[in-house]
Amino acid sequence: MNGASREALAAARERLDALTDSTSVDAAKLAEELAAVTALLDREVSLRRVLTDPAQAGEAKAELAARLLSGQVGGETADLVSGMVRSRWSQSRDLVDTLEELAATADLTAAQQAGALDDVEDELFRFGRIVASNPELRAALTNRSATASAKGELVRSLLGGKADGVTVRLIVRLVTRPRGRSLEAGLESLSKLAAARRDRMVAVVVSAVPLSDRQKQRLGAALASLYGRQMHLNLDVDPAVVGGISVRVGDEVIDGTIADRLEEAARRLAG
Template structure:
């Protein structure tokens, strides 16, 4: 997002944080209702265009949203969405993306309240690795011919009792309604959103053998000094790296593996 949409989403995030500061608000219920609104606006293209039409006043668009959602969702959800449509959005899709992000954030707030946010981060990462290593599973979860119910049932069998309820809800929602995203891209976005709850970045660390606690502590401290904020380590083991470690943070890769050094040496010799 850029321009008007970025500002509108920033305001919506602030309203969500203020709303969920109250212990009387159930963030899990809020997430479920915001996800339902996301699904509605994703299907109804003409409706979302009306709700983001710059020629219409914010008040008029908010009143329309209230009429549409009244009785369908709770007052907190209705007020959040009405506030969002009052804002100016660069595109109608940005509004739907924004509501979807609020739904995911509300679920992460539920995990934060339950003290399971770290577990959710780790479970999302582990699930992404399972998907990457199993083409059959990835194919089943991304098959456009399979219905949402069938995919949800498969995930329920895979995750039931093995992950936190929040992780299961996030993954089922992503698989059932990818909205044009790749499964890997969606899981990566959820992991980053989870890390942002603690104002930290996520580093994917790949090593030939599992790191010791001392090695993890030193690496985490070094990365925290380098990036100026807390870094959450997602650890992966791949014997193909031979030795050393590879660290990926966003699009940046710090590669200190033996395999990489050998590959560079080979390229210099053949070049």
């Protein structure tokens, strides 16, 4: 996002935080309703354009949104969406992207309030690894000819009773409404949002053998010192790395594996 949309996104995040800070607001219900509005505006392109038309007065757009949502969602959701359409947006799609982010953030807030945020972070990562290692499962979850309900039921059958309800809801929404993203990109985005709830970054760590608790603590402390923020470690074991560890933080890779050093030595010999 750029320009006006960045400012509108920041304002929407602040409004959501103010809402979910109140103990009287059901964050999970808010997430469900925001997701429903996201689906509506993603589907109704002409309506989305009207609600983000810079030529229209903000108050008029807010009143239109309030009328459309009256009786369909709770007052908190309607007020939040009305406030969002008062803002200026660089592109109409940015409004929908922001609504989708707020829905996920509200669900993650519900997990945080229940003390389950760490579990949700780990489950999102683990599900991504399962999908990466199972081409048939990935194909089923991304099959454009399959119905959304069928893909949702597949996720529920895989995770029901094994993962937190927030994890299930987030992944079901992702596979049933991908909105042009790959499954991997969507899961990574959710992981970043989960980490952001605690002002943490995500480090994907791959090692040849499981790390001990002491090693995890030392690695987390070292990365926190390096990046100036607390780190959530997503840990994976891959015997192919031979030894050492590989760490990815965002687009940056810190590779200290033996396999990597062997490949580098082979490249030098070949050169």
